[in-house]
Amino acid sequence: MALSGQVAKRPYAVKVAGVPVVLWRGREGLRAFRDRCPHRNYPLSAGRIEDGRLVCAYHGWAFTGEGACAAVPGCATADLSRLKAERVAVAEWQGMIFVSLKPEDRLSDGLPDIPQGHDYDHFWWAMKPQRARVFDALDNVLDPFHTNFIHDGLIRVKHRRQRVEQTIETFENGFEATYIQNTDYGWMSRALEGERARSRGRYIPPVAFQGRWEGRKGLNLCVTIWFVPEDEHTVQPMARFTTLKSKGPAWLKQVMIRLFLFQVIQQDADALTKLHDNIAAFGGPQFHAGPGDRVSDKLMRLYNGGKLVPEVLGPYHIEL
Ligand code: FES
Ligand SMILES: [Fe+2]
Structure with a gap:
């Protein structure tokens, strides 16, 4: 890309x-x-x-x-x-x-649904290529539990959690997890977001993720990320950011989002490189699902070309 x-x-x-x-x-x-x-x-x-x-x-x-x-x-x-x-x-x-690379591919099929029209501002962010596996990058961005540790203080915090209701909706070719909760305790979430009603994380095979953060009055932020595999060991994330127009000038939002997210992205990139290198050192991954890992198996199935049975799972109560 x-x-x-x-x-x-x-x-x-x-x-x-x-x-x-x-x-x-x-x-x-x-x-x-x-x-x-x-x-x-x-x-x-x-x-x-x-x-x-x-x-x-x-x-x-x-x-x-x-x-x-x-x-x-x-x-x-x-x-x-x-x-x-x-x-x-x-x-x-x-x-x-x-x-x-597949000439028969219909590239425009399966593109994520991004809010369009005069009400929204958008910008692209072509991020630095990272030494990482695409699967781990998708798993990371869909997984809420690492945020209390890897992004401690910025997004969520280690020692204070809130009750969150998680619902998972599966489609034949994707899934979406919805989290009903208040704003996270990290300072960045507090500074940028205002009151949160819910957030959603969606997987759009093969390599795209979409996150939406909604306040009481509607969308605060939509981030769509394609984790582009440059090769087996290198991922380049390409992200489309979408915000509601009413929330300040577009250039200022872009500067703020880039400034604030820079560190978060770096933290994830470091973690993904550690995963990549350790998985290589052990000759391949060996994952054991924990009690909170409700989407990784679905991600794995779709990522490997399988399908899911459409259903709604949950709500589950977790602490984040
Ligand atoms: S024209 Fe000879 S290599 Fe391209
Ligand atoms: Fe993260």
């Missing part, structure tokens, strides 16, 4: 599940190819865009948006029909570019 603005006049290199991909805009619009020239495998992202074609920097072969080779310099009369760059699926949505 990339931000729309990152792909402009030059080819742009990204990595998707370990595979180098080049994004570029030509005559036919936005395109994504595996980042290797079919000739000698030179990275196409090192080339340039000329007359709406992607031109390899090694021998100057030029490719159309369909991947067809349109020119081989020095061989004007040759039949080029065998020579093709490898296209992969790409879609642009709300200022973000999504890539999938």
